[in-house]
Amino acid sequence: MKLIVALIPLLPFAGFVITLLLGKWVLGKRADVIPVLMATASWVLSMYVFVRVVADPEYVFDWNAFTWISSGALETTWGFYIDPLAAIMLLVVGTIGMVVHYYSIGYMKGDEGYYRFFAYLNLFMFAMFVLVMANNYLLMFLAWEGVGLCSYLLIGFWFRKKSASQAGKKAFLVNRVGDFGFMLGMLLMFLTFGSLQFTEVFADVGAAGPAALLGICLLLFTGAVGKSAQFPLHVWLPDAMEGPTPVSALIHAATMVNAGVYMVARSYPLYIDSHSAMYVVMGVGTFTAIYAALIALTQNDIKRVIAYSTVSSLGFMFMALGSGAWVAGVFYLLTHGFFKGLLFLGSGSVIHAMSGQQDMRFMGGLRRKLPVTYWTMMIGALAMVGIFPFAGFWAKDEIIGFEFTHHLYYIWVVGLITAFITGIYMFRLMFMTFHGENRSSPEVQAHIHESRPIMTVPLIILAIPAALAGVLAGWPPESGWIHRFLHPVFFDIESEPFGIVAFILLLVSLVIGAAGIAAAWYLYLQRPELPGRLAARFPRAYGASLNKFYMDEIYEAAVIRPVIGFAGWLWTFVDTRVIDGAVNGLAWLWGRFGRLLRPLQTGRAQSYALGILVGVVVLIVIFRIVEG
Amino acid sequence: MNAVEWYFVLAALLFCIGAYGVLARRNLIIVVMSLELMLNAVNLALVAVANFVPAAAGRGTLFVLFVITIAAAEVTVGLAIVIANYRNRRTVQADEYHEMKG
Amino acid sequence: MPGGDFHPVYFSIVAAWILVAGVGVVASRSVVRAAVSMVLCFLGVAFAFALMNSALLAIVQILIYVGAISVVIIFGIMLTETPAGPRHQFFNRQSVIAAPIVVATAVLVAVILVSGDLLTAGETAVNPGLRQLSSLLFNRYVLPFELVSLVLLAAMIGAIVLARREDRQ
Numbered sequence: 001m002k003l004i005v006a007l008i009p010l011l012p013f014a015g016f017v018i019t020l021l022l023g024k025w026v027l028g029k030r031a032d033v034i035p036v037l038m039a040t041a042s043w044v045l046s047m048y049v050f051v052r053v054v055a056d057p058e059y060v061f062d063w064n065a066f067t068w069i070s071s072g073a074l075e076t077t078w079g080f081y082i083d084p085l086a087a088i089m090l091l092v093v094g095t096i097g098m099v100v101h102y103y104s105i106g107y108m109k110g111d112e113g114y115y116r117f118f119a120y121l122n123l124f125m126f127a128m129f130v131l132v133m134a135n136n137y138l139l140m141f142l143a144w145e146g147v148g149l150c151s152y153l154l155i156g157f158w159f160r161k162k163s164a165s166q167a168g169k170k171a172f173l174v175n176r177v178g179d180f181g182f183m184l185g186m187l188l189m190f191l192t193f194g195s196l197q198f199t200e201v202f203a204d205v206g207a208a209g210p211a212a213l214l215g216i217c218l219l220l221f222t223g224a225v226g227k228s229a230q231f232p233l234h235v236w237l238p239d240a241m242e243g244p245t246p247v248s249a250l251i252h253a254a255t256m257v258n259a260g261v262y263m264v265a266r267s268y269p270l271y272i273d274s275h276s277a278m279y280v281v282m283g284v285g286t287f288t289a290i291y292a293a294l295i296a297l298t299q300n301d302i303k304r305v306i307a308y309s310t311v312s313s314l315g316f317m318f319m320a321l322g323s324g325a326w327v328a329g330v331f332y333l334l335t336h337g338f339f340k341g342l343l344f345l346g347s348g349s350v351i352h353a354m355s356g357q358q359d360m361r362f363m364g365g366l367r368r369k370l371p372v373t374y375w376t377m378m379i380g381a382l383a384m385v386g387i388f389p390f391a392g393f394w395a396k397d398e399i400i401g402f403e404f405t406h407h408l409y410y411i412w413v414v415g416l417i418t419a420f421i422t423g424i425y426m427f428r429l430m431f432m433t434f435h436g437e438n439r440s441s442p443e444v445q446a447h448i449h450e451s452r453p454i455m456t457v458p459l460i461i462l463a464i465p466a467a468l469a470g471v472l473a474g475w476p477p478e479s480g481w482i483h484r485f486l487h488p489v490f491f492d493i494e495s496e497p498f499g500i501v502a503f504i505l506l507l508v509s510l511v512i513g514a515a516g517i518a519a520a521w522y523l524y525l526q527r528p529e530l531p532g533r534l535a536a537r538f539p540r541a542y543g544a545s546l547n548k549f550y551m552d553e554i555y556e557a558a559v560i561r562p563v564i565g566f567a568g569w570l571w572t573f574v575d576t577r578v579i580d581g582a583v584n585g586l587a588w589l590w591g592r593f594g595r596l597l598r599p600l601q602t603g604r605a606q607s608y609a610l611g612i613l614v615g616v617v618v619l620i621v622i623f624r625i626v627e628g
Numbered sequence: 629m630n631a632v633e634w635y636f637v638l639a640a641l642l643f644c645i646g647a648y649g650v651l652a653r654r655n656l657i658i659v660v661m662s663l664e665l666m667l668n669a670v671n672l673a674l675v676a677v678a679n680f681v682p683a684a685a686g687r688g689t690l691f692v693l694f695v696i697t698i699a700a701a702e703v704t705v706g707l708a709i710v711i712a713n714y715r716n717r718r719t720v721q722a723d724e725y726h727e728m729k730g
Numbered sequence: 731m732p733g734g735d736f737h738p739v740y741f742s743i744v745a746a747w748i749l750v751a752g753v754g755v756v757a758s759r760s761v762v763r764a765a766v767s768m769v770l771c772f773l774g775v776a777f778a779f780a781l782m783n784s785a786l787l788a789i790v791q792i793l794i795y796v797g798a799i800s801v802v803i804i805f806g807i808m809l810t811e812t813p814a815g816p817r818h819q820f821f822n823r824q825s826v827i828a829a830p831i832v833v834a835t836a837v838l839v840a841v842i843l844v845s846g847d848l849l850t851a852g853e854t855a856v857n858p859g860l861r862q863l864s865s866l867l868f869n870r871y872v873l874p875f876e877l878v879s880l881v882l883l884a885a886m887i888g889a890i891v892l893a894r895r896e897d898r899q
Contacts, residue, residue, distance in 0.1 A: 598730055601728065601729060601730055602726065602729055603725075603726035603727060603729030603730070604723050604725070604726050604729075604822075605722065605725070606650070606651055606652075606659075606723070606822060606824065609650060609651055610651050610824055610827070610828055610831070613647060613831060613832075613835065614831060616835075617831070617834065617835050617838060620838060620839075620842065621838070624842065631737070631738075631741070633843065633844045634741060634745075635741075635778075635782070636840070636843035636844060637840045637843070637844065638745045638748065638749070638778075639843075640839040640840040640843060641749060641836055641840070642748060642749065642752050643836075643839070644832045644833070644835055644836035644839070645749070645752040645753060645755075645756055646752065646755075646756070647832050647835065648756055648828060648829065648832045649755060649756035651824065651828040651832070652756075652821050652824065652825035652828045652829070653756065653820065653821060653822070653825075654819060654820060654821065654822045655761060655812055655820070657761055657764075657803065657806050657807055657810065657812070658755070658756075658761060658764050660806070661755050661764055661765065661768045661803060662755060664768065664795070664799060664803075665752050665755060665756075665768070665771060668771070668772065668775045668795070671775070671787075671791075672775060672778060672779075673843075675778075675779055675782050675784055675787060676782060678782075678784070679782040679783055679784065685857070685858045686858040686862055686863060686866045687866070689784060689786065689787060689858060689863060690863065690866060690867060690871060692787055693787070693790065694874060694878055696790060696791065696794050696795065697794075697878050697881075697882065698878065698881060699795075699799065700794055700798060700799055700882075701881050701882050701884075701885035702885070703799050703802055703803065704802060704885050704886070704889045705885050705888050705889050707802055707803065707805070707806040707889075708888065708889035708890075708892035708893040709892055710806060710810070711806060711809050711810065711892075711893050712892045712893055714809070714810045715895075718811075719813075720810045720811075720812055721813075722822065723822050723823070
């Protein structure tokens with residue numbers, strides 16, 4: 001078991017090293033072989049671990065491979081921790097990772113950075129695996145930074161494009177803000193508990209003061225806000241769409257952005273003892289959910305819609321975790337990974353067919369030419385909106401229902417509204433892209449074709465769990481397989497029996513979601529001129545939504561300008577006048593001093609001789625005094 | 629005061645007369661002459677010691693011999709330098725050699 | 731002590747002679763007069779040596795200082811031209827400052843030399859014979875002796891090189 005657990009991250013790491021070193025010259029076009037092989041092998045091993053844990057959910061594997069830091073009181077290790085939560089993450093990461101690798105063979109074909117892409121993908125897999133299997137916060141943080149690095153590398157993959165490299169920078173910098181909070185949280189944790197290992201920290205929770213615990217939870221959550229693109233650190237995710245679509249699918253939908261959710265879920269023992277922290281998590285998540293959904297409503301770039309949808313879904317997950325629906329949140333994470341990854345890969349297929357066009361206003365009527373893409377994306381979309389019997393229904397609607405049953409009525413209402421809007425924007429996407437008449441130029445139209453199997457098969461592979469995972473894992477609601485499976489992790493959660501109230505709640509959310517679809521159908525298929533007229537009627541609302549509520553502009557004015565101004569001041573004043581002044585002043589001072597002493601150098605030997613005589617006399621006097 | 633101390637005073641006075649000449653005269657030849665005065669003063673002191681301190685008798689005399697010898701060598705070379713300089717600059721005034729000023 | 735009881739008298743005469751001649755060197759306007767004063771001073775020093783039981787040194791002094799060094803210096807005088815005239819400065823600018831300093835030095839050195847207790851023995855004049863001197867010179871101090879001859883050689887050569895006329899075309 002130890003060997004298998006160690007190999008899961010090591011194989012992709014080896015793949016990264018080999019492909020990076022040899023890729024350009026030796027492997028060339030076949031640079032994909034080793035990385036894909038490694039991804040597949042890691043998937044197999046992950047499935048083995050998953051099955052093993054399924055067989056015995058009480059089983060906990062905590063293995064310290066070797067000591068990493070041993071400095072004074074701090075002792076951290078490279079260690080792995082496998083429990084049902086980690087097993088679920090392995091399932092998500094391994095499966096979607098492998099699928100994306102295969103998809104990329106088709107999508108990235110002919111790209112001049114082919115070997116680089118796969119090397120980075122493998123590096124990402126390594127970091128992500130370590131993240132979900134780490135047994136202490138420091139190692140998790142190391143992997144956290146690692147996935148951040150890969151995100152930067154892959155977002156800015158087409159580095160010659162200015163907007164891409166800037167998007168990569170933006171992602172990294174915004175993440176950094178969150179990471180700072182994470183680091184402070186770890187510091188506080190170490191001060192409070194004396195350790196960063198999961199088992200040691202969680203055992204000691206009762207001994208910590210409420211203020212310290214609150215501080216730790218909030219600081220850690222800051223890291224999650226950055227990594228999982230919650231408000232106000234969400235601004236990097238839409239820009240991250242500059243990266244190739246497989247990257248968006250893997251990193252920004254299914255795995256990396258989930259790291260924040262995973263971290264909070266993993267810190268369950270810390271959060272349940274700090275209700276204030278949980279309220280904050282819930283508040284941020286809920287706000288982000290509806291905020292992002294409102295923006296997704298007006299976006300025209302197909303990838304941006306899905307990106308904001310991801311932000312909204314992540315908000316939902318934090319809403320669930322914060323309000324106490326831990327299992328439902330993780331369940332949603334699991335299913336979301338599949339259908340959101342599916343949606344992204346599908347959009348990649350669409351973009352491929354449209355010769356690079358990403359604006360939905362130029363699409364239309366693609367369902368006849370791209371059947372596989374259409375039907376798999378339809379499954380994904382239905383799952384996203386939460387329609388029975390697809391995966392999203394079980395998880396998302398369970399979350400919404402939970403809010404009601406736990407008396408969080410305002411949250412419940414916001415959740416329903418968000419679900420409604422989700423229905424609208426999701427099917428707006430579907431209708432604008434696949435239905436109606438094609439609105440692009442004739443050359444593009446001539447080129448529209450379904451993608452090759454290497455790309456469509458992964459779509460099908462992902463569509464299966466998107467369709468079925470909900471039923472398999474979540475039936476009956478609140479006491480399905482997944483609830484029993486995760487019980488050892490979230491030990492204080494009671495499985496609730498499925499009663500009539502829960503049934504009605506599920507029905508309500510289902511109807512709301514369907515209403516959203518219906519609204520989209522009406523607006524975009526029946527009366528397509530209506531959205532334009534609505535936008536004209538409410539220009540400011542439309543503008544706010546289209547411009548992401550001016551978030552980037554706010555950052556520009558509130559943060560970036562002052563910092564640049566401060567830097568400029570430092571340059572013109574501190575550097576030029578103070579520092580240069582000091583250095584130049586020192587030189588000037590010595591110059592003056594030298595000029596002062598220059599008259600001593602008369603050039604005449606006799607004056608020097610006089611000096612010698614004077615010196616000798618002085619010395620004699622001194623010696624006389626000293627001796628006498 | 630002992631006899632030897634008188635000789636010491638004489639030596640000191642002669643030394644300082646010579647020192648004044650080295651420091652204050654413009655003519656380089658006179659400077660060299662004053663330098664010789666200083667050396668003679670030193671010789672006087674040495675001989676005084678040699679005379680009145682039995683333990684130092686032979687060595688004192690020898691030391692003086694060496695001083696005289698070296699003084700001769702030094703005068704030779706010194707005057708050669710003065711003459712060489714005179715050829716170039718046509719002057720033996722000490723304060724007109726001030727190229728190293730500043 | 732040579733001269734027996736009259737030693738102090740002889741000493742006074744010789745001391746006055748030396749000092750006056752010395753002042754003559756330093757203070758005279760004419761180079762030639764300074765040279766003559768110098769020779770007289772050397773003679774006086776020779777007498778002083780004789781007064782201190784060192785006939786050998788007296789003779790050496792006359793031979794070398796009066797005989798050789800003075801000649802060299804007179805050669806130097808002949809080969810160079812020293813300006814003179816009503817407005818010519820004989821003393822340089824620092825002579826005024828140098829004077830008190832020199833006086834102070836004189837006083838200081840004299841005081842120090844006098845106040846020390848250098849002498850353990852009495853005033854017995856000891857005179858090493860020539861035989862003893864040469865044995866010292868060639869046995870114990872043969873190295874300085876050889877070195878001094880080297881110095882003389884170097885000085886000779888150096889002086890010749892320095893004073894050569896440069897007539898290359």
